Amino acid sequence: MTVVTEVEAAPARHGLLRYAATKAGGALLSIAMVVVATFFLFRLLPGDPVRALAQGRNMTPEQLDLERARLGLDRSIPEQFLHFVGQTLRFDLGTSYEYKRPVLDLIGDRIWPTLLLTGTALVMAVSLGIWQGARAGWKPGSRFDKFSTAISLVLWSVPTFWLGLLLLMVFAAGVGPIPGVFPTRGIASVDAPDGFGYVLDVAQHMVLPCLTLVAVVYAQYLLVMRSSVLDEVGQDYITTARAKGLRDDDIRRRHAVPNALLPTVTLVFMRIGFVVGGAVTVEAIFSWPGLGQLFYEAIRVPDFTLMQGTFLLITVSVILMNTLADVIYHVLDPRVRSV
Amino acid sequence: MIKRWLAAVGVLCLVMAIPGTAFAADPARKTVRVGVTQAVDSMNPFLAVRLVSGSLQRWMYSFLTVPDSKTLQPSPDLAESWTTSPDGLTWTFKIRQAKWSDGQPITAADAAWTFNKMIDDDAAKTGNGPAVENFAGVTANGQELTIKLKAPQASMLDNPVPIMPKHVWEKVTDIAKYEANEYPAVGSGPYVAVEHKKDQFVRLAANKDYWRGAPKIDELQMIFYDNPATAIVGLKKGDIDLIGRLAPPDFESLKSDQNIVQWNTEGRRATYLQINHGATTSDDKPVGDGHPALKDPKVRQALHHAIDKQKLVDETQNGLARPSDGSIVPPMYKDFFWEATGAEKITYDAAKANQLLDEAGYQKGADGLRTMPDGSRKLQFRFSIHTDAPMEEKLAEYLTGWFKEIGIQLTTKRLDSSKFTEETGTTALFDIAISGWSVNPDPEEVLATHLCSRRPTASGEGGGTESFYCDPQYEELYKQQQKELDRGKRAEYIKQMEQRLYVDAPVIALYYPNNLEGYRKDRIAGITSIPEDKGMLYGGSGFWPFYTVTAVTASETAEDDGANTGLIVGVVAGALVLIGAAIFLVRRQRGAADERE
Numbered sequence: 001m002t003v004v005t006e007v008e009a010a011p012a013r014h015g016l017l018r019y020a021a022t023k024a025g026g027a028l029l030s031i032a033m034v035v036v037a038t039f040f041l042f043r044l045l046p047g048d049p050v051r052a053l054a055q056g057r058n059m060t061p062e063q064l065d066l067e068r069a070r071l072g073l074d075r076s077i078p079e080q081f082l083h084f085v086g087q088t089l090r091f092d093l094g095t096s097y098e099y100k101r102p103v104l105d106l107i108g109d110r111i112w113p114t115l116l117l118t119g120t121a122l123v124m125a126v127s128l129g130i131w132q133g134a135r136a137g138w139k140p141g142s143r144f145d146k147f148s149t150a151i152s153l154v155l156w157s158v159p160t161f162w163l164g165l166l167l168l169m170v171f172a173a174g175v176g177p178i179p180g181v182f183p184t185r186g187i188a189s190v191d192a193p194d195g196f197g198y199v200l201d202v203a204q205h206m207v208l209p210c211l212t213l214v215a216v217v218y219a220q221y222l223l224v225m226r227s228s229v230l231d232e233v234g235q236d237y238i239t240t241a242r243a244k245g246l247r248d249d250d251i252r253r254r255h256a257v258p259n260a261l262l263p264t265v266t267l268v269f270m271r272i273g274f275v276v277g278g279a280v281t282v283e284a285i286f287s288w289p290g291l292g293q294l295f296y297e298a299i300r301v302p303d304f305t306l307m308q309g310t311f312l313l314i315t316v317s318v319i320l321m322n323t324l325a326d327v328i329y330h331v332l333d334p335r336v337r338s339v
Numbered sequence: 340m341i342k343r344w345l346a347a348v349g350v351l352c353l354v355m356a357i358p359g360t361a362f363a364a365d366p367a368r369k370t371v372r373v374g375v376t377q378a379v380d381s382m383n384p385f386l387a388v389r390l391v392s393g394s395l396q397r398w399m400y401s402f403l404t405v406p407d408s409k410t411l412q413p414s415p416d417l418a419e420s421w422t423t424s425p426d427g428l429t430w431t432f433k434i435r436q437a438k439w440s441d442g443q444p445i446t447a448a449d450a451a452w453t454f455n456k457m458i459d460d461d462a463a464k465t466g467n468g469p470a471v472e473n474f475a476g477v478t479a480n481g482q483e484l485t486i487k488l489k490a491p492q493a494s495m496l497d498n499p500v501p502i503m504p505k506h507v508w509e510k511v512t513d514i515a516k517y518e519a520n521e522y523p524a525v526g527s528g529p530y531v532a533v534e535h536k537k538d539q540f541v542r543l544a545a546n547k548d549y550w551r552g553a554p555k556i557d558e559l560q561m562i563f564y565d566n567p568a569t570a571i572v573g574l575k576k577g578d579i580d581l582i583g584r585l586a587p588p589d590f591e592s593l594k595s596d597q598n599i600v601q602w603n604t605e606g607r608r609a610t611y612l613q614i615n616h617g618a619t620t621s622d623d624k625p626v627g628d629g630h631p632a633l634k635d636p637k638v639r640q641a642l643h644h645a646i647d648k649q650k651l652v653d654e655t656q657n658g659l660a661r662p663s664d665g666s667i668v669p670p671m672y673k674d675f676f677w678e679a680t681g682a683e684k685i686t687y688d689a690a691k692a693n694q695l696l697d698e699a700g701y702q703k704g705a706d707g708l709r710t711m712p713d714g715s716r717k718l719q720f721r722f723s724i725h726t727d728a729p730m731e732e733k734l735a736e737y738l739t740g741w742f743k744e745i746g747i748q749l750t751t752k753r754l755d756s757s758k759f760t761e762e763t764g765t766t767a768l769f770d771i772a773i774s775g776w777s778v779n780p781d782p783e784e785v786l787a788t789h790l791c792s793r794r795p796t797a798s799g800e801g802g803g804t805e806s807f808y809c810d811p812q813y814e815e816l817y818k819q820q821q822k823e824l825d826r827g828k829r830a831e832y833i834k835q836m837e838q839r840l841y842v843d844a845p846v847i848a849l850y851y852p853n854n855l856e857g858y859r860k861d862r863i864a865g866i867t868s869i870p871e872d873k874g875m876l877y878g879g880s881g882f883w884p885f886y887t888v889t890a891v892t893a894s895e896t897a898e899d900d901g902a903n904t905g906l907i908v909g910v911v912a913g914a915l916v917l918i919g920a921a922i923f924l925v926r927r928q929r930g931a932a933d934e935r936e
Contacts, residue, residue, distance in 0.1 A: 063469070184576055
């Protein structure tokens with residue numbers, strides 16, 4: 001038995017490496033295409049950034065020209081493109097028009113709040129979705145199934161902005177007997193203490209945005225998990241496990257769920273890519289200083305360099321995570337490997 | 340197992356729910372928190388362009404002159420007094436003996452350095468460039484500052500440039516890259532910025548050595564909200580104490596709250612229609628695709644007659660505005676405000692509008708639409724508004740209805756803001772557009788937006804016109820007011836300019852929106868507006884309200900048990916988490932042992 005495994009393992013590992021290399025190559029190609037597309041895509045947007053910046057302000061034509069030269073907008077499109085590609089290869093994303101600061105700095109400021117919020121929300125949504133989905137799929141048509149599926153779908157359909165504002169009004173401002181205990185904005189209080197107190201303060205600020213995010217997205221994990229557990233229920237190995245006299249809960253947890261997890265894992269990895277992009281709406285409601293908000297503001301100006309930078313970051317992280325998902329899928333599922 | 344996990348998460352949530360007051364700072368400290376819905380773009384005044392940054396500068400720095408808190412006329416700030424040469428080209432300011440917040444004396448050299456930096460370094464022009472455009476040279480001698488101008492300029496005493504400390508700022512090598520995030524920031528205003536968390540808040544401590552005397556509170560905070568709806572919740576809850584620049588619906592939602600004062604006063608803004616009356620570029624070549632009928636002043640006048648401004652105020656502004664019988668300067672600036680009276684006044688009168696159009700030869704067809712006198716085109720106009728602007732949508736509906744009654748078809752064209760700016764300010768691809776302008780105590784800037792020179796160049800560069808207007812009479816009056824240093828005489832010229840705009844109608848003023856704010860009276864004990872008689876608080880962008888503000892101390896407010904309760908809840912919750920975790924671990928081990936196959 002052991003001998004066989006070892007013999008098999010060696011080429012498998014070799015195959016995995018080759019597989020991963022192929023995938024990485026594909027990802028690099030995609031990223032290169034994204035870089036090119038990014039540049040031209042944002043130049044198709046209507047509006048002149050310099051004029052937008054000057055809106056409502058007293059600026060002479062000479063000053064506008066000056067500003068245009070400062071931003072490099074007076075050069076031809078091919079020149080601008082070459083400059084952009086050169087910069088990007090050096091990991092320099094340029095300087096924001098609006099903030100007058102390097103885009104990479106701005107992203108650096110904003111990425112941690114976003115990762116914290118969307119990352120926590122993802123973990124919670126996935127846990128909740130998998131747990132409820134597994135139970136619902138195990139006994140389809142049961143009261144639990146109907147109830148949890150219905151609730152998750154209702155929350156999935158609710159507009160994020162509306163839900164966030166509702167939670168804010170009830171749990172931050174307080175309604176009737178419910179005291180408003182949560183803060184209305186931001187990631188930390190103005191006079192937040194240091195050390196552990198700061199951690200608590202941030203945690204407190206995270207509750208409502210996190211709850212909003214989880215509520216509106218967990219349905220997708222629930223539904224995927226539910227349907228894949230449903231597929232496993234009638235399988236022979238489940239019958240065998242039952243025949244062995246195992247407890248129903250154990251059969252579900254130890255036999256059905258691991259087999260049913262694969263589609264959910266893929267979904268989770270695809271979503272991890274989007275974690276970086278943040279959640280524009282939730283960040284806007286709760287004034288969360290994250291990347292989604294930055295991107296949104298960049299579009300409003302329009303702030304080309306900032307838009308390019310954030311857009312590149314978001315797309316590249318999605319591509320990387322998808323590639324990783326492919327590779328992990330390969331490791332997790334022997335069936336993919338043999339193909 | 341997951342149940343236990345959930346239990347643990349639940350307990351964690353409890354911990355998080357400890358009221359924020361658990362961390363309340365020194366209760367005797369008097370703090371006022373101002374909510375704003377725009378984040379500071381830069382703490383470097385040479386670079387910052389946002390309105391919110393301008394307000395902040397008013398708190399942190401002094402200026403040559405400031406509007407008087409009662410009359411809004413220019414009054415001494417850092418400049419104690421000033422004289423002007425007979426030709427109006429040389430201004431001499433006497434800088435007062437005062438100290439920077441780091442103890443260094445303020446001299447004329449600081450002011451000269453600030454202006455010269457802007458003149459010499461293009462990067463330093465980003466924030467307030469136009470303010471020094473007319474400066475020929477600036478020199479300092481002790482406390483005496485001399486500014487030589489290229490041409491006379493009556494608005495010299497409304498200079499928006501904060502005077503910066505030379506000894507701190509001359510060390511900056513590249514102004515374009517300098518973020519000025521060093522605290523405490525050296526300034527000469529009533530407050531000193533001590534902390535800035537980007538996109539979250541700015542904390543300012545009272546400047547105890549402020550030359551007018553220390554403010555009556557210890558700390559002023561500016562707290563950023565991404566959207567107004569949340570900020571309103573924040574005010575109702577007490578996370579902030581004051582918020583300005585409210586939209587009518589947000590303002591009205593404060594009505595039910597006993598602790599909140601609704602501050603409703605005359606505003607500094609005018610909302611008007613911009614009419615494409617034959618747009619041209621700065622070399623007088625036609626530009627854009629405006630409807631030819633709008634070149635006819637009679638048609639513009641007929642449109643003016645067809646608008647029920649009171650109805651617009653009631654329906655789009657919830658009654659919180661004043662219908663306009665004047666032009667682009669709102670009534671709060673009493674010295675410069677002009678409005679039509681008697682025969683000149685254009686009233687809502689559809690019959691009169693129809694009559695004007697009939698007389699001018701625009702005949703109605705079978706479909707009820709009028710055509711050009713030569714029969715070439717029907718009177719079908721586009722109305723350009725912004726996307727996602729419910730107030731403008733509503734306005735468009737009313738205008739469409741009224742214009743239909745006079746045989747004119749209006750279709751609404753929605754544009755995102757950068758496209759809107761381009762089409763209504765440069766390419767002139769519009770017939771009628773919504774517009775508005777916030778006016779400073781000195782109205783020169785808004786008057787200048789209707790000058791010939793503000794039209795875009797032939798290549799579509801520059802501009803800043805609000806109307807593509809180019810009228811010899813208006814130009815002449817502008818030059819007159821620019822030279823006139825007597826405030827009363829100058830106001831007469833300015834009123835004539837407003838009258839010209841009213842009669843010729845390149846723009847039709849609709850109403851003056853009120854300045855709407857709200858503050859908590861259980862936190863703010865007193866605050867003086869600018870002007871002091873029913874003026875603005877945050878909306879005025881001045882230092883006066885926040886210099887005079889007095890606060891109710893934290894110990895005087897009801898929530899004084901927060902710290903203790905918080906601590907108890909925290910300890911209990913912590914204990915619960917530990918117990919929960921222990922139970923979870925024990926049961927998990929036992930469970931694993933039991934269930935091994």
